[in-house]
Amino acid sequence: MENNMRWSAIAAILGTSLSLMAVPAQASESIQGQWxxxxxxxxVTIAPCGQNMCGRLTRFIEQPKNGVSTDVNNPDPALRxxxxxGLPILSGFVPDGKKWRGKIYDPESGKTYRSxxxxxxxxxxxxxxxxxxxCQAQTWTAAK
Incomplete structure (x- = not known):
């Protein structure tokens, strides 16, 4: 009798964990790569940074219009x-359903926005x- 109770408890635990696993998760598509x-x-190269995803400006195809190659518009004088x-422009991105949420830094304005x-x-x-x-959206394409 005691073994039956034990097996019933194990079956109940397994049944619960199996039913939780059967729930389809809306996993976010990977955003990792070069864009x-x-x-x-x-x-911009997006890669893991700790538990989150972050993106760095990797290279310019077209040089900035003002010809400046430093973060001159940053509100913090120490960062200008x-x-x-190499500048981090995407930070703290975590999956949320089919989307990723974090922050984006715009070096042209020196402002950081929810993204x-x-x-x-x-x-x-x-x-x-x-x-x-x-929100204002842009479409980025995979860099090859």
């Missing part, structure tokens, strides 16, 4: 001499920068 920004002006190449990144079909990323409820 051309809008207009193929630059390449940082080189743009949502979604992997699309055909090697694209939808990259949004948001202020309150208003």
């Amino acid at each position: 051309y920004t809008k207009g193929k002006r630059a390449v 001499k940082r080189k743009l190449v 949502i990144v979604t992997a699309g079909k055909n090697g694209t990323l939808s990259v949004e920068g948001c202020i309150a409820m208003f």
Whole structure:
């Protein structure tokens, strides 16, 4: 009798864990890789950084319009001499359903925005920068 109770408890535990595993998860598509920004002006490399995903400006295809290669618009004077190449512009991205949520830094304005990144079909990323409820999106394409 005691063995039956033990097996019933094991079956109940296994049944519970199996039923939890059977629930389909809406996993986020990977955003890792190298991506051309809008207009193929630059390449951003997205990779894990700790438990999150982050992106760094890897190289320019088209040099900045003002010819400046440092983070001159940063609100922190101590950071204004940082080189743009290697600059972290995506930070703290975590999966949320089919989207990734984190922050995006715009070196042209020196501002950081709440951001949502979604992997699309055909090697694209939808990259949004948001202020309150208003978001502006760009489509980035896979760099080859």
